Amino acid sequence: MAAPSLLRGGLRRLFAGLWGRGWASPPARALREGESGTGGTIEGKIIEDAAAPTPPNPSGQCPICRWNLKHKYDYVDVLLLSQFIRSDGGMLPRRTTGLCLEEHKKIAVCVQMAHRAGLLPNHRPRLPEGHTPKKPKLNRYLTRWSVRSAKPIWKRGPKWCKVPMPVGHPLLKDNVKYTHKFLNFNH
Amino acid sequence: MASYTKAAQQWATFARAWYLLDAKMQPPGKIAAATVIRLEGRHKPIYHALSDCGDHVVIINTRHIAFSGNKWEQKVYSSHTGYPGGFKQVTATQLHLKDPTAIVKLAVYRMLPKNLQRRTMMQRLHLFPEDVIPEDIEKNLLQEIPQPRAVPRRLDEYTPEEIAAFPRVWTPFLP
Numbered sequence: 212m213a214a215p216s217l218l219r220g221g222l223r224r225l226f227a228g229l230w231g232r233g234w235a236s237p238p239a240r241a242l243r244e245g246e247s248g249t250g251g252t253i254e255g256k257i258i259e260d261a262a263a264p265t266p267p268n269p270s271g272q273c274p275i276c277r278w279n280l281k282h283k284y285d286y287v288d289v290l291l292l293s294q295f296i297r298s299d300g301g302m303l304p305r306r307t308t309g310l311c312l313e314e315h316k317k318i319a320v321c322v323q324m325a326h327r328a329g330l331l332p333n334h335r336p337r338l339p340e341g342h343t344p345k346k347p348k349l350n351r352y353l354t355r356w357s358v359r360s361a362k363p364i365w366k367r368g369p370k371w372c373k374v375p376m377p378v379g380h381p382l383l384k385d386n387v388k389y390t391h392k393f394l395n396f397n398h
Numbered sequence: 399m400a401s402y403t404k405a406a407q408q409w410a411t412f413a414r415a416w417y418l419l420d421a422k423m424q425p426p427g428k429i430a431a432a433t434v435i436r437l438e439g440r441h442k443p444i445y446h447a448l449s450d451c452g453d454h455v456v457i458i459n460t461r462h463i464a465f466s467g468n469k470w471e472q473k474v475y476s477s478h479t480g481y482p483g484g485f486k487q488v489t490a491t492q493l494h495l496k497d498p499t500a501i502v503k504l505a506v507y508r509m510l511p512k513n514l515q516r517r518t519m520m521q522r523l524h525l526f527p528e529d530v531i532p533e534d535i536e537k538n539l540l541q542e543i544p545q546p547r548a549v550p551r552r553l554d555e556y557t558p559e560e561i562a563a564f565p566r567v568w569t570p571f572l573p
Contacts, residue, residue, distance in 0.1 A: 264565045274568040287550040290564040308568050330552045349491060350423050350464035352550075361468035363489045378467035398467060 273311040281314075282386045286324035286353065289331060296322055300334040313382075320380045327354040353379045411444060414522075415453045416538040420529075420545060421502060422459040425466055428546035429457065430505035436543065437510065437519040447515070454522045455543075456535055461498035461527040464547075465490065475504065498527035 271277035275284075284291050295303055295310070295318050302322060305315045325331050328351060338344065351358075355377045367374050375397030384394060402410070417436050421429050435441055439451035465473070473490040493500050502525055510516045524535060 263569050278567055289553045293553055294567055332554055349470050352464055353466045354468055356468050361471035363474050364472045365474055376467050376469055376472045
C-alpha cells in the first residue's frame with residue numbers, strides 16, 4: 212500500500228539530515244526540505260520551533276487558565292480566537308487544544324459571533340468551483356442565533372410582556388466588566 | 399468670555415450649530431440617543447423645552463448601520479394605511495433595503511418627546527445613506543459627535559508584527 216512506503220521514505224529523509232549530529236530535540240511536525248549545494252542530494256533539516264513563552268500561571272489545566280484569561284475575552288479578541296480555529300473557520304477539537312469543556316464552549320460561541328460580525332474574513336470555507344460568495348449587505352454584531360434560523364417577531368406583545376430579542380450569549384455573563392452598566396442579554 | 403463683545407457672546411450662546419455623526423457600524427438606537435440630545439438642545443446649559451434651542455444633526459453612512467443580535471431578522475416595523483386590510487409589516491432587512499435612511503429616521507422620531515416640537519426637530523435632522531453630503535450642508539458643519547460604539551478591528555486589520563507579538567496560547571502535543 213502507499214502509506215508504509217511514504218512513511219519509510221519520510222523517515223529516511225529525516226535520518227539523512229541527522230547523520231552524525233545526534234538526536235538533539237524531537238523533530239518538528241512539518242517536514243522541510245533543505246537546499247542542496249550540489250544538485251542531486253536531498254537533505255532534510257530539523258528546524259527547531261521557537262520556544263513558547265512561559266504562561267503566568269503554569270499550574271492551570273487549560274490554556275485559558277494558564278494565561279489568566281478566564282473571564283476576560285470576548286468576540287472582539289480575534290487574535291486569541293484565531294488560535295483555536297481551522298483555516299476554514301471551524302473550531303479545533305478539545306483534545307488538540309487542551310481546553311476545558313466550559314472554555315471550549317465559550318470560545319466556540321465567541322468564534323461564531325466573530326464570524327457573523329465579519330471579523331474573520333479570511334477563515335471562510337473553501338468553495339468547490341470558482342463560485343464567488345456574495346458579500347453580506349448588512350452589518351451585525353453579538354448575534355446569538357444563525358442568520359438563516361432567526362424568524363421575524365410579528366407580534367411583540369404589550370409593554371409588560373414583550374417578546375425579547377436576544378443579544379450576546381449567556382455563557383459570557385461572568386465576563387469582567389469595567390463599567391457599572393448592567394449586562395443585558397435581551398433587548 | 400473675557401474679551402468678547404456682548405453681541406458676539408449672545409450670538410455664540412444662541413446660534414444654531416450643525417453637528418456631524420458617522421453611523422458606520424453603529425447601532426441605530428445609540429445613534430438616535432446621541433442625536434436626540436442634540437436636537438432637543440439638552441447639551442446646552444441654556445436649555446428650556448419651549449425656547450427652541452435645538453441644533454441641526456447630519457447623519458452619514460446610514461446604509462452601514464449595524465444591529466446587535468438578530469434584529470435584522472427579528473425586528474418588525476408595522477404600519478397601517480388607514481384602509482381595511484392595510485396593515486403592513488416589514489422586517490428591518492426589507493425596510494433597510496427599500497430605504498436605507500428609514501431605520502435611523504424612525505428610531506430618532508420615536509425617541510423624541512411626543513410633543514409639537516417633534517416635527518420641527520425632525521426637520522433639523524438630515525440623513526444621508528452614504529458619506530456624500532450636499533456642499534451647502536457640508537459648509538455649515540461645526541463639530542463631529544463621537545461614535546457611541548467602539549468598532550472592533552478585523553483580523554486582517556492587525557499588522558503582522560502585532561499578530562506575531564501575541565503569544566501562542568497552546569502548543570500542539572508532540573508525543
